[in-house]
Amino acid sequence: MAFESRRLSPRQREILRRVVQEYVTTGVPVGSKSLVQRWSMSVSASTVRNELAELESRGLLTHPHTSAGRIPTERGYRFFASDVLERTDAPPRHFELELSHQRTEIDLALQATTEKLARVTRLLALVSGPPLEATSVRHAEVLLLQPELVMVVVITSTGGVTKRMFDFEDPVDPGIAAWAREYLNERVAGVRLGSRMLRDRLDEPGFSAREREFMQMIAPVFIDLLSESERLFVGGAAGLLDDVRADELAAYRQVLALLEQRAALLELLNQELAPNRPFVRVGEELRDPALHAVALVGASYGVPNRMLGTVSLLGPLRMDYATAIQSVRGAAYALSRFVGDIYADE
Numbered sequence: 001m002a003f004e005s006r007r008l009s010p011r012q013r014e015i016l017r018r019v020v021q022e023y024v025t026t027g028v029p030v031g032s033k034s035l036v037q038r039w040s041m042s043v044s045a046s047t048v049r050n051e052l053a054e055l056e057s058r059g060l061l062t063h064p065h066t067s068a069g070r071i072p073t074e075r076g077y078r079f080f081a082s083d084v085l086e087r088t089d090a091p092p093r094h095f096e097l098e099l100s101h102q103r104t105e106i107d108l109a110l111q112a113t114t115e116k117l118a119r120v121t122r123l124l125a126l127v128s129g130p131p132l133e134a135t136s137v138r139h140a141e142v143l144l145l146q147p148e149l150v151m152v153v154v155i156t157s158t159g160g161v162t163k164r165m166f167d168f169e170d171p172v173d174p175g176i177a178a179w180a181r182e183y184l185n186e187r188v189a190g191v192r193l194g195s196r197m198l199r200d201r202l203d204e205p206g207f208s209a210r211e212r213e214f215m216q217m218i219a220p221v222f223i224d225l226l227s228e229s230e231r232l233f234v235g236g237a238a239g240l241l242d243d244v245r246a247d248e249l250a251a252y253r254q255v256l257a258l259l260e261q262r263a264a265l266l267e268l269l270n271q272e273l274a275p276n277r278p279f280v281r282v283g284e285e286l287r288d289p290a291l292h293a294v295a296l297v298g299a300s301y302g303v304p305n306r307m308l309g310t311v312s313l314l315g316p317l318r319m320d321y322a323t324a325i326q327s328v329r330g331a332a333y334a335l336s337r338f339v340g341d342i343y344a345d346e
Contacts, residue, residue, distance in 0.1 A: 007058075011043070013083065015051050016060055020072050020080040024320050027245065029069025074283040074317060077295065081280040081321045088278065088325060095330025106130070109338055110233045113311065113331050118236025121327050123315035124255065126298075128269045129231035130308035130339070136192045140184040142218070147171035152221045156193070164221040176214050183215075188222075198222060232266050234259060248316045251293030255314060258290050269298065269310045278329050283317060293317065297324040299332035303340050311335065 008016070018039050022030045032048040035041060041048065052070050055061045060076035063069060072080065095116075110127045117125035141153040148171055153163045191198045202219045203212070237259060258265060268288060278299040284292050297319075298312030311332045313324045 012051055012055060014041075015048060016055055016072075016076060017080060017083065019052070019055075019061060019070055020076065020321075023071050024318055027318065029064055029071050031069040034069075072317075077317050077321070078280075078282040078285070081282060081295070081297075081325075084322050084325055085278060085280060088329065092326070092329035092333045095327065095334045106339060107231070107233075109335065110231075110309075111235070113335060114233045114235025116235075117311070117313060117327055117331055121313055121315075121320070121324055123236060123313040123319060123324065125235035126265065126269065126310075126312040126314060127233045127235075127331075127335075128266055128309040128312075129233065130302075136190055137184075137188050137198070137222070139189060140181065142177050142181040142184070144172055144174055144177045150177060150218065152218050154221055162221065166218055168217070172214075173210075176210060179211065180214055180218065183211075193222065232269075245316075248293070248318075251316065254290040255294060258288065264288065268296075269312055278325050278332075280321065280325065295319055295321075297321065297328055299328040301332040301335040301339065303336065308339060309335075 015035065018035055018041075019030045022034070022038065032045040032052060035048050036043070036045050052061060055076075056063065056070060059073055060079055061070040062073050063071065107129065110129050114125040114127050117123075117127075136157045137154060138157045139155040141151075143151045143153070145151050145165075148168045150166045150168065150172055151163055152166065153161065155161050187201050187204075188198065191201060202215055202222065207215060237256070268286070268291075278297065281296045283295065286292065286294070286296060291314075293316075294314055295317050296312055296314050298310045300307045300310050302308035311328045313319075313328055315324070
């Protein structure tokens with residue numbers, strides 16, 4: 001696409017941009033007269049008409065057989081999006097997220113981000129959460145509910161809460177439960193999930209036989225946290241079909257079906273994860289055939305030298321790419337500042 005852009009003249013690039021912008025706004029094929037009148041172009045309609053024909057010959061535009069106007073092809077959208085990306089050197093636009101009351105509740109922050117993005121863009125918003133192995137233990141409780149029943153509650157640094165019940169064959173000594181609570185909060189709090197240090201501290205050589213037996217019984221609550229893997233937060237699904245045109249309906253139905261396959265969507269977003277720059281994938285650039293009639297715009301968020309997830313928008317080929325790119329960049333920047341406080345000491 002970069003090679004293609006070098007072959008276009010500045011006037012052809014401008015005309016292509018105007019066609020895409022006009023068609024995104026109106027959904028109506030764009031003719032030479034409307035381009036000259038709407039955008040106050042300094043050339044004649046016949047000159048614009050010749051350039052439109054040249055852009056069509058290069059596969060960037062096409063025209064319905066019933067209209068003399070042009071519409072962008074998938075390749076044309078891809079060129080336009082790449083052109084927008086090339087002009088995004090400035091700091092991202094401010095994206096207001098009300099996250100101050102959620103300082104350690106990253107799941108709430110991510111869900112709030114998807115809902116705000118979906119409202120602003122009227123597209124499907126997808127935000128992937130940090131992998132739990134990037135999270136540390138903040139606090140643990142060991143509660144003796146019944147003589148043989150123990151509940152362990154683990155709170156992570158991102159505000160996640162997990163609890164699990166453990167049935168013992170014999171009554172549990174309240175002293176060993178109290179010891180386990182004290183030990184976990186002194187030696188395990190602050191340790192990252194999935195780390196070797198966590199495994200070592202759950203099996204200290206200095207444990208007595210009784211302490212080791214009890215700790216081995218409850219240790220799975222920490223290990224099993226990782227089986228949840230990454231999380232995907234979705235916004236805008238309820239109104240996804242509100243503004244869809246008839247020719248886009250089939251594509252959106254496939255997107256809705258794909259929403260039920262969270263693992264596949266997470267894999268898709270992880271494939272596109274790139275540090276410090278937004279990305280756009282149009283049509284067949286997306287590997288899943290179910291997404292060949294849509295486009296994906298996204299950006300990564302995280303802390304220095306460590307990406308934690310992506311902020312993405314999924315929508316029709318006829319989307320407002322400039323607004324979508326600005327929105328994901330702003331949201332990713334806001335989330336990076338938010339998670340910086342949470343992960344700064346890990």
